Amino acid sequence: MPELPEVETVVRGLRDEVVGRRFTHVSCHWPPQIVGLSPEAFASRLVGRCVEALNRRGKFIVFDLSEGALLIHLKMTGRLYVAARGEREEADRWLRAVFEMDDGRELRFSDLRKFGRLYLVSQASQVIGGLGPEPLSDDFTLDEFLARLARRRGMIKPLLLNQRFIAGIGNIYADEALWLARIDPRRRADTLKPHEAERLYHAIRTVLEDGIRYEGASVNWYRKADGATGSYQDHFNVYRRAGQPCSRCGASIHKIRVGQRGTHFCPTCQV
Numbered sequence: 001m002p003e004l005p006e007v008e009t010v011v012r013g014l015r016d017e018v019v020g021r022r023f024t025h026v027s028c029h030w031p032p033q034i035v036g037l038s039p040e041a042f043a044s045r046l047v048g049r050c051v052e053a054l055n056r057r058g059k060f061i062v063f064d065l066s067e068g069a070l071l072i073h074l075k076m077t078g079r080l081y082v083a084a085r086g087e088r089e090e091a092d093r094w095l096r097a098v099f100e101m102d103d104g105r106e107l108r109f110s111d112l113r114k115f116g117r118l119y120l121v122s123q124a125s126q127v128i129g130g131l132g133p134e135p136l137s138d139d140f141t142l143d144e145f146l147a148r149l150a151r152r153r154g155m156i157k158p159l160l161l162n163q164r165f166i167a168g169i170g171n172i173y174a175d176e177a178l179w180l181a182r183i184d185p186r187r188r189a190d191t192l193k194p195h196e197a198e199r200l201y202h203a204i205r206t207v208l209e210d211g212i213r214y215e216g217a218s219v220n221w222y223r224k225a226d227g228a229t230g231s232y233q234d235h236f237n238v239y240r241r242a243g244q245p246c247s248r249c250g251a252s253i254h255k256i257r258v259g260q261r262g263t264h265f266c267p268t269c270q271v
């Protein structure tokens, strides 16, 4: 699933293409992906609205419109890209929605597995209001992280995946951050010592910033808005490296299940 760096990369790739554009026609080919509205209402309400800003919050893509907001969650296999009308793209095979724009081009939403979701709401907060802090924002301070951790008794890895605890982290960046912080993914959150929690705080920001710098990890489905792959997968230390040597200590990377999720870690240097 695309995580914060992948969604951020898609948003950066699309921003100049869609901000300032007005939707002239919208068609939806897979109505269940639209939350809370009939496909007819979704399409007709969007027509005539302008995109005033395009941003990311957690793993959500947020279009601020001249009236209301359009939010898209890519989930497993969603892709969002712009193409000229009539131009064929590989991802069109799984096309679910087409947003025609006033410059003659189209914003297209493709989704093989159909888990992606589209929301048209009057306020974006109706969808994203419950998300935890944005880990790369200035508001997300070490003190804030320590205070949030201290109240939690569950294992640290599932907590990092909890979007209400912290927004935008998924399986890849949780595993990579815990490796960088030298913390066993099964540790109870409230047992982390202050210096460990501080290491984790910095590790979270480091792996997410690296992910953005390398334009995301194309391990399976994720592509940038222009269809090209990201390259963070070339810089993994643990994710999908089970059986390979840890780059820090040389021990073999293990894969286990933690909170129902495949989890990669070094049993020697993560304690």
Ligand SMILES: [Zn+2]
Pocket (backbone or CB within 6 Å): 246, 247, 248, 249, 250, 251, 266, 267, 268, 269, 270
């Ligand atoms: Zn190691």
